Amino acid sequence: MKKNQTVRRVLLRMRSFRVPLLTVLLLAIVSVGCSLVIPVLTGQAVDEVVAAGQVRFAPLKRVLVAIAGFALLGAAAQWGLSALCTSLTAGIIRGLRDDAFEKLERLPLKTLDGRPYGEIVSRVISDAERLSDGLLLGFTELFSGVLTIVGTLGFMLSQSVSITLVVVLLTPISLFVAAFIARRTHGMFALQAQARAEQTALVDEAISQAKLTQAFCREDALTQRFDEGNALLRKHSLRAVFYSSITNPATRFVNALVYAGVGVTGALSALSGRISVGTLSCFLSYARQYTKPFNEISGVVAEMQGALACAERLFALLDEPEQPPEPPDARTLEHAAGAVALDKVCFSYVRERPLIENFSLSVKPGMHVAIVGPTGCGKTTLINLLMRFYDVDSGAILLDGCDIRRLTRKSLRRSYGMVLQDTWLRDGTVRENIAIGKPEASEEEIIRAAKAANAHSFIRRLPQGYDTPLKDGGGLSQGQRQLLCIARVMLCLPPVLILDEATSSIDTRTEAKISQAFDALMRGKTSFIVAHRLSTIRSADCILVMRDGSIVETGTHEELLRRGGFYAKLYNAQFEA
DSSP, X not given: OOHHHHHHHHHHHTGGGHHHHHHHHHHHHHHHHXXXXXXXXXXXXXXXXXXXXXEOHHHHHHHHHHHHHHHHHHHHHXXXXXXXXXXXXXXXXXXXXXXXXXXXXXXXXXXXXTSOHHHHHIIIIIIHHHHHHXXXXXXXXXXXXXXXXXXXXXXXXXXXXXXXXXXXXXXXXXXXXXXXXXXXXXXXXXXXXXXXXXHHHHHHHHHHTHHHHHHTTOHHHHHHHHHHHHHHHHHHHHHHHHHHHTHHHHHHHHHHHHHHHHHHHHHHHHHTTSSOHXXXXXXXXXXXXXXXXXXXXXXXXXXXXHHHHHHHHHHHHHTSOOOOOOOTTOBOOSSOOOOEEEEEEEEOSBTTBOOEEEEEEEEOTTOEEEEEOSTTSSHHHHHHHHTTSSOOSEEEEEETTEEGGGBOHHHHHHTEEEEOSSOOOOSEEHHHHHTTTOTTOOHHHHHHHHHHTTOHHHHHTSTTGGGOEEXXXXXXXXXXXXXXXXXXXXXXXXXXXXXXXXXXXXXXHHHHHHHHHHHHHTTTSEEEEEOSOGGGGTTOSEEEEEEXXXXXXXXXXXXXXXXXXXXXXXXXXXXXX
16 A cells, blocks of 8 residues: 555544644644734833833733733643543544454454464554644644744744745755655555554564463474564664654754854844844744744654554555355344255365365255364355355355345354354353353353353352353353353254364363253254264264365274274274274
8 A cells, every 4th residue: 555545534434523623723723823022022022122221111021911812822832632532542443443353353354364463462452653743743833833934934924024035045955955855754654554563463472472482492483483573573673763863963063053043144144133132032933933943853753653554554454355245135043944055166265275075965944964074174264155154166055045145144054053073161150251252141041052062060069159250251160161161052943053172171071961852852954074083983973074175984883894884984083092
């Protein structure tokens, strides 16, 4: 994305804040106006001191009172300007973060799975914060700086054209220096933002995979990766900050020349009698006021390069292709019977490496289908396709005879109850975690579901029972977390159940009770069971044996053993020891 496009999009974001922007402009005018009037009054005060012992106190008093009044008004306007700019910037960034978070919910899983989560978090949080700092500095300094430059030139022209020409002729040097450096620092700030995102992703990995790191004694290797990334971030940061920081001293040097030029020219004019000493002091104050915004604006320009680099990354996230929209005539499935069919389905995560090819399957309502096979054969991929987390490349998946792409995603996924090997619990009470899929459930329904999942007994032993707060499942064993996830499904009673190694974290005795509960609650409902422990699927109505994305065998447990094929080898391999 080009820098100009980024600036245009940031400006478009400000359109809904017209009233605050106009108010900021008005306050900036008042603040700058007061600061410009004060040097004129100061010059008048100087002129009231005629000579030693000749001071006109009455008019001097009036001038000093006026200076105090304008100073107070300017301070109040400056305070209001800062407060409103902070509020305005927070509103703009809040809208961007809201859009970014909503975008994450609309992105296909393919996009999210293809990136480190820490890198995405960095865009939504860190990059948005950096953009916020840049906008805040831009609002508070840019408006006031530009108005000060224009206003100061006007006041100086009204006093002396010749001295003003000195200022105008020297000013372009400062602008050239600032523009020259700004053009060359944008790319450096972009590299800095990218390096920062990679570091964030690495820290996220280090925290989330701490047990794995320690289990394999990879602390030193991880520290080395962090040090290398940190060194790269330091390199890019130093380059960006070093070159951008040249702007300030360079413009200060030019500003010193301007001030000296005004001082020399003004002194000669005062000696020749063309201006008074008070007017000379006024010009010197204006020269300082005129050059000060160039220092501030140069700092703003340097800061904005980093902010725009972060904005580019944030807008790139907002521009990511979303999951395919639902058709206008999408059907809402109210009560699914549970008939599932796959018709010549083809799918691959990477186009060059096909995974599932010409896969066909027909499952009648109420059937218990087990899916087995070696790692990477496509078992979990099949589940992702059934839930429409991914769309098929060709072919179709039908639920009750309707292509799932013609159904609303909400009604489709409400028709499935899914329990995965990896558990997920939100921050909230035990009750809230069980009732995620059915928030309106009564206390009796929640307890009944917990009992069916064999979770009621351990929940009662918790400090506050069903009202015990959970922080990402803290305080619960992996098996207890899994039981709560199973209780969710028991509460919703969906027509189709998907179990992807759902009982892998539960002991054998509890697993037997859970299996009995599933048999009772899912009687007459369709279920898909992905299992590695083949002893848990002996009672399945149909077992699909997958290999390299294709079904190589189908049948019941006894039938497949009698054939002595691939399933028999898998089954016997688990008991050879």
